[in-house]
Amino acid sequence: MRSSDVIRMLCAAVLFLSLALFAFIPGRRRRGRRKLLIPLFVSIFVFLSTFFVDTSVLLPEPVPEGSSLQVHFIDVGQADCSLVLCDGDAMLIDGGNVADSDLVYAYLKEEGVKELDYIVCTHAHEDHVGGLAGALNYASASTALCPVEEYDSNAFRDFISYLGDTPITVPNPGDTYDLGSATFTILGPIADSDEPNNTSIVLRLEYGDTSFLFTGDAEYSEEQDIIESGAILESTVLKVGHHGSDTSSSYVFLREVMPEYAVISVGAGNSYGHPSESVLSRLNDLGAVTYRTDMQGTIICESDGNSVLFQVSKNAEADTLSPETADGRYSG
Numbered sequence: 001m002r003s004s005d006v007i008r009m010l011c012a013a014v015l016f017l018s019l020a021l022f023a024f025i026p027g028r029r030r031r032g033r034r035k036l037l038i039p040l041f042v043s044i045f046v047f048l049s050t051f052f053v054d055t056s057v058l059l060p061e062p063v064p065e066g067s068s069l070q071v072h073f074i075d076v077g078q079a080d081c082s083l084v085l086c087d088g089d090a091m092l093i094d095g096g097n098v099a100d101s102d103l104v105y106a107y108l109k110e111e112g113v114k115e116l117d118y119i120v121c122t123h124a125h126e127d128h129v130g131g132l133a134g135a136l137n138y139a140s141a142s143t144a145l146c147p148v149e150e151y152d153s154n155a156f157r158d159f160i161s162y163l164g165d166t167p168i169t170v171p172n173p174g175d176t177y178d179l180g181s182a183t184f185t186i187l188g189p190i191a192d193s194d195e196p197n198n199t200s201i202v203l204r205l206e207y208g209d210t211s212f213l214f215t216g217d218a219e220y221s222e223e224q225d226i227i228e229s230g231a232i233l234e235s236t237v238l239k240v241g242h243h244g245s246d247t248s249s250s251y252v253f254l255r256e257v258m259p260e261y262a263v264i265s266v267g268a269g270n271s272y273g274h275p276s277e278s279v280l281s282r283l284n285d286l287g288a289v290t291y292r293t294d295m296q297g298t299i300i301c302e303s304d305g306n307s308v309l310f311q312v313s314k315n316a317e318a319d320t321l322s323p324e325t326a327d328g329r330y331s332g
Contacts, residue, residue: 070302078097079265080096085113091116094131099130101137102134129155188218259286261289264292277327
């Protein structure tokens, strides 16, 4: 049943109840009948409006029978790489460092992903674009999303070269795309920036009642731009920005997202101090169940459209929010 039909049925039920109460209150109790006029008229208005308003924004469409969605947060060390699979469609978000090219190639081969419906380079830094050439050495890509068409690095030039005839599409906030039974919306970047991190493509993927937010390396300023744009941020799963750096995941932003789960892609014993103790503390304050690639390897999240289930490669019971493993101190 479509979400619009559900809303109409609920409105019809309220309308019927209001009419019934209005009809059965004796005429002499006029004050009581007048009190029912407001909910009665509101019910009529809402019921009629469902025929003219897109109610899909109120309730997500249920996923079709037999549909499935998986998000693979691939362990590429101090870098980012996520593979999203839905109903035979595939999207790769970032590809790790150049040194991860063989790993990404092998992962796509193992998953049987010969064609990517989307390849997303969230921004041009090497730890995001580096391994995309390796991915494209195995799989073709129908659509390539990136915030820039040019960047002065060998890694980015290799990415463009391996794209072949597939052009770069620079998406705009509000653009939406289909991925099997899922849809994703571009939320950022909103504004131009000289800082590549703040040109990160931020996208929110919806699948039934579940949702995933991917933030690249967006820092405070881009996070604030997206908040001020009025975009829907609340998500079931948050791919934590910038490897858990304190430059990202502001408390205000996290309060808008309110994730039930968080995933941090980060390298063990890294020299950057990722993830920061302050970010882990914020996630702990929100009660978000947190997973980390440095401690748990590749992480796979599966959704049935109602709830999500996580599988980790190792250390399922790891204390991922412990201050003792913050600031790059965890060494595996």
